[in-house]
Amino acid sequence: METKDWRLEQERLERVRNKLQARIVELEPEVAGLRDQATDIRKRFWEEVTINTSTHEDFEESFYTINQQSAVLAERERGHKLLTQQWKSMNRLLPSPYFGRIDFQEDGLDLSEQIYIGVSSFVDEDGLSFLIYDWRTPIASLYYDYSPGLASYVTPAGRIEGTMELKRQFQIQNGQIRNMFDASETIGDELLQQVLGKGADSQMKSIVATIQKEQNAIIRNDKSRMLIVQGAAGSGKTSAALQRVAYLLYKHRQTIRADQIVLFSPNPMFTSYISTVLPELGEENMQQTTFQEYLDYWLGSSLRPEDAFDQIEFVLTAQGTPGYEARLQGIEYKASETFLQALQNYGMWLGREGMRFNGIRVRERDLITAERMRVKFYGYDHSLPLFNRVVLLQEWLLNELASLERMERNAPWVQEELDYLDTEQYAEVFGMLHKERELFDLAELYATVREKMSNKRREDEGDFDFAGREEDLLRRSIVKESFKPLRKSVKKFSFVDVKAIFGQLFVDEAAYRQRTNGAAVPAQWSEICRQTKEKLLRNELFHEDATPYLYVKELIEGVRTNTEIRYVFVDEGQDYSPFQYEYLKKLFPRARMTVLGDFGQAIFMQATSLEAADSPLVRLFGEAETSLVRLVRSYRSTREIVEFTKSMLPGGEEITPFERGGQKPLLTRLDGGEKRDAQILADIAALRAEGFDSIAVITKTAAESREAYESLQIHGGEALQLITKETPGFEKGAMVIPVYLAKGVEFDAVLVYDASPEAYGRANERKLLYTACTRAMHRLHLYTTGDWSPFVQALPVNVYEKAPY
Numbered sequence: 001m002e003t004k005d006w007r008l009e010q011e012r013l014e015r016v017r018n019k020l021q022a023r024i025v026e027l028e029p030e031v032a033g034l035r036d037q038a039t040d041i042r043k044r045f046w047e048e049v050t051i052n053t054s055t056h057e058d059f060e061e062s063f064y065t066i067n068q069q070s071a072v073l074a075e076r077e078r079g080h081k082l083l084t085q086q087w088k089s090m091n092r093l094l095p096s097p098y099f100g101r102i103d104f105q106e107d108g109l110d111l112s113e114q115i116y117i118g119v120s121s122f123v124d125e126d127g128l129s130f131l132i133y134d135w136r137t138p139i140a141s142l143y144y145d146y147s148p149g150l151a152s153y154v155t156p157a158g159r160i161e162g163t164m165e166l167k168r169q170f171q172i173q174n175g176q177i178r179n180m181f182d183a184s185e186t187i188g189d190e191l192l193q194q195v196l197g198k199g200a201d202s203q204m205k206s207i208v209a210t211i212q213k214e215q216n217a218i219i220r221n222d223k224s225r226m227l228i229v230q231g232a233a234g235s236g237k238t239s240a241a242l243q244r245v246a247y248l249l250y251k252h253r254q255t256i257r258a259d260q261i262v263l264f265s266p267n268p269m270f271t272s273y274i275s276t277v278l279p280e281l282g283e284e285n286m287q288q289t290t291f292q293e294y295l296d297y298w299l300g301s302s303l304r305p306e307d308a309f310d311q312i313e314f315v316l317t318a319q320g321t322p323g324y325e326a327r328l329q330g331i332e333y334k335a336s337e338t339f340l341q342a343l344q345n346y347g348m349w350l351g352r353e354g355m356r357f358n359g360i361r362v363r364e365r366d367l368i369t370a371e372r373m374r375v376k377f378y379g380y381d382h383s384l385p386l387f388n389r390v391v392l393l394q395e396w397l398l399n400e401l402a403s404l405e406r407m408e409r410n411a412p413w414v415q416e417e418l419d420y421l422d423t424e425q426y427a428e429v430f431g432m433l434h435k436e437r438e439l440f441d442l443a444e445l446y447a448t449v450r451e452k453m454s455n456k457r458r459e460d461e462g463d464f465d466f467a468g469r470e471e472d473l474l475r476r477s478i479v480k481e482s483f484k485p486l487r488k489s490v491k492k493f494s495f496v497d498v499k500a501i502f503g504q505l506f507v508d509e510a511a512y513r514q515r516t517n518g519a520a521v522p523a524q525w526s527e528i529c530r531q532t533k534e535k536l537l538r539n540e541l542f543h544e545d546a547t548p549y550l551y552v553k554e555l556i557e558g559v560r561t562n563t564e565i566r567y568v569f570v571d572e573g574q575d576y577s578p579f580q581y582e583y584l585k586k587l588f589p590r591a592r593m594t595v596l597g598d599f600g601q602a603i604f605m606q607a608t609s610l611e612a613a614d615s616p617l618v619r620l621f622g623e624a625e626t627s628l629v630r631l632v633r634s635y636r637s638t639r640e641i642v643e644f645t646k647s648m649l650p651g652g653e654e655i656t657p658f659e660r661g662g663q664k665p666l667l668t669r670l671d672g673g674e675k676r677d678a679q680i681l682a683d684i685a686a687l688r689a690e691g692f693d694s695i696a697v698i699t700k701t702a703a704e705s706r707e708a709y710e711s712l713q714i715h716g717g718e719a720l721q722l723i724t725k726e727t728p729g730f731e732k733g734a735m736v737i738p739v740y741l742a743k744g745v746e747f748d749a750v751l752v753y754d755a756s757p758e759a760y761g762r763a764n765e766r767k768l769l770y771t772a773c774t775r776a777m778h779r780l781h782l783y784t785t786g787d788w789s790p791f792v793q794a795l796p797v798n799v800y801e802k803a804p805y
């Protein structure tokens, strides 16, 4: 780069920074002043306004004053928020106002415009000249999509064509240009090299300065209802998803708030890992949750649903135990579309017969039997959907309860209770009586006046019968108390025995077929039935049963929906079943969906292929409403690590590493666990000495993690942290972690604790090993104390080194 260019850019940078600084200083008193004013009005708001209701006019006046005050307050707060936002974004810009520049000459204009791009816009005093363009503006997309030459971008008014004459990247720190590159081919190879060469962090970083063209297409896609991203490990899916959230919040800032976007993450730890990206970009975080949280919320009070981690732990550790194969078959089947179809058919069957109800009992006595409910239910018009009939039944039950409650007042048990009432209950009734007495007196007065006016004698002469009324009220309140929980549970649909309805699917094969219109079943169906029922009996649910159970519940009670949410993001999308997708679609009927995942990392049994021609995900909204984007460039790991990992995956040939070199993965075989542990600790120490801060010893299961952790501790590894599914967030340092919790995150160095055939030998363990190895950014070590896993043995010998000991 010519020194003259450098000098000119530094001078411009200083000019812009001075303007930023001046504007910040200018805004400061306004921001501070407004804050004071707003709090001031708030403070005095209630003091000054007293509600005077003595006359109608006074009341109206007070009401008007309140309204006026709150309108002033709202206006001030709006203005304040806007100015504060400006002030904040300028402060954010100040140390590093922009990261890119393009010179663009629009066709038909003589002038080439210089466009500087940063994390938000900054306009000169004239209110027209953009000194910095927000990266999300239409013109800024040129920076991500083109190299110098012919280029175009889309605005709401149409496409603008022209020529990009220059594309420049900056690294600016504390107001100084540290680096400057003119890009010719793809953007930011130099800058990207530098960014990717850095160490892993305990928090994910924003990639705004180096977004790649294929990622930009994901970020700005605003066409389809469903956007599916199938991307190799480390291809920037999560990064792109977060930038997309920031983009949507900017583009639709008038209509969408951050809390109308929800992201489903694989686990709570991941939630904390990505939580700083949006604030770094000056945006509020979207809502984040996990599917498990949702299941627990809706099922937790009645049944204990197992979580996905316990399920996978079982799958990986219980081989050879009785019933294991059947459980596996069950997991696969219950996640399938066949089962979903079977349940839909089951819903139809329930419309004709087979509904199960819980009778309503009071004091060991049947009030309304399950049989009566059944007869009533099947008496309704059969063409009505199941849940409409359930609602009709609910209304009927509430009415029935009301009349039964009236009759119940004369039951002998009420008399008994009457004799044992405590003083508190008497006092309550006494209070009620007095209120009644007032009413009674008023009614008496009214009757007397009428009598006088109409000159007619009234037939009945009123007298307030205290004793009679007292007993009546007491009876009423006793019965009411005992009916209250009944009414409440009817409102919550407890009269439908969902557990029995779900359970009766698992009686035997013949019954299942009959009830689901001939659905096919896996070979070990009777064992699957036995296991499912046994779990239900203990008020527990297998993880694979949780979503189907909710599905059946909603067939009966009606669908739950959230119409506020406009965008749903699902990260690690390969780990959700077709069932769960159906569910999300119904839950968020007004939302567009973005699903990001990698079938190469599908380690759970209920995996869904994101891109196969017959993928249930494409069917969810139909092909016309779905866009599919594939990412094959991997940015996380060095070229050597990517060459190693991609050879492990069938079909992995197309994965291309970003050109960043390092050492080949190292295979270390040692005879005996003790030696292995000692070597691992020595390697961790050496890696630390090289400056690698985040190091993960990755195991296959949680059980193995614990063993490894304890064993490494005995050999002196006190500074290690053990990560379990309960760990709330990551800290930098060395840790032991099971692979399924390391999903989505990355480390400077990964040490695969045991890469033997025993650990990674079965077909479904290939992807586990792949997922573990692809967490590494700079270094990858694998260890064994015996043979190597067949997936390692099958690798070309030139993709790794072997340790000389």
Ligand SMILES: Nc1ncnc2c1ncn2[C@@H]1O[C@H](COP(=O)(O)OP(=O)(O)OP(=O)(O)O)[C@@H](O)[C@H]1O
Pocket: 192, 195, 196, 205, 207, 210, 211, 212, 215, 231, 232, 233, 234, 235, 236, 237, 238, 239, 240, 598, 635, 636, 743, 744, 745, 746, 774
């Ligand atoms: N355009 C980019 N510029 C800079 N860094 C990038 C870019 N794209 C991806 N990265 C980096 O690559 C790493 C992997 O990104 P990310 O975690 O988003 O990938 P992923 O596809 O979600 O990975 P996985 O499926 O393995 O979890 C991160 O460190 C991210 O910062």
